[in-house]
Amino acid sequence: MKLYGVFDILGPVMIGPSSSHTAGAARLGKVASKIAGDDFYKVEFYLHGSFAKTYKGHGTDRALVAGVLGMDPDDERLRNSLEIAKEKGIEVIFIPTDLGDQHPNTVKFVFYKKDGKNVEVMGSSIGGGNILITEIEGEKVEFTGEYPTIIAKYNDRKGMLADISKFILEKDINIANMKVTRNLQMITTAIIELDAKVDDEMVEKIRNIKDMLNVIVINPV
16 A cells, blocks of 8 residues: 655645645645746745745645646645756745735745746635735735636726626626726726636637737636
């Protein structure tokens, strides 16, 4: 009989030992990498609260790296993610820090991309493997990754939400939740959670809307 260690499978949905520190951390990493894109060569992980104190003992470091490499929480490669990242030429750095008034299981990711740009994403593992993304590129956001999600950034003008919604309606998809914020430069970020998976055709139509700056799609992980 095979003997299982601390990073082996606990039940059908995660690698142990902790849903918050491993399963949630892996989901955070995977969603963050979808936001950043896959053309990165280095990731810094700024660890806050209990993440900062116990990330090695609870396997949070391995789970976070597994997530940014695209692994699910139940992927048996999770325990070897640090070695896999090294083989892929991706540098990972863990920095215990104080991120202020945040959930104790919070991490800020800084992705260093091959085009010279950096992408910052912050989120928390809030228990039971569930997550909450709270910041993208310094802008406050709030979504869980449980629903297919469109993050659309555009120059603010009347009718933009109607234009986006039109292409969602064409696919006969309901909008579950929507949150819209606008910064001082009149750039708007719309986070739209849907009841069905987002396909490439819809994304391409939304990307081609006049005044659209960027569209990110996150299907559940």
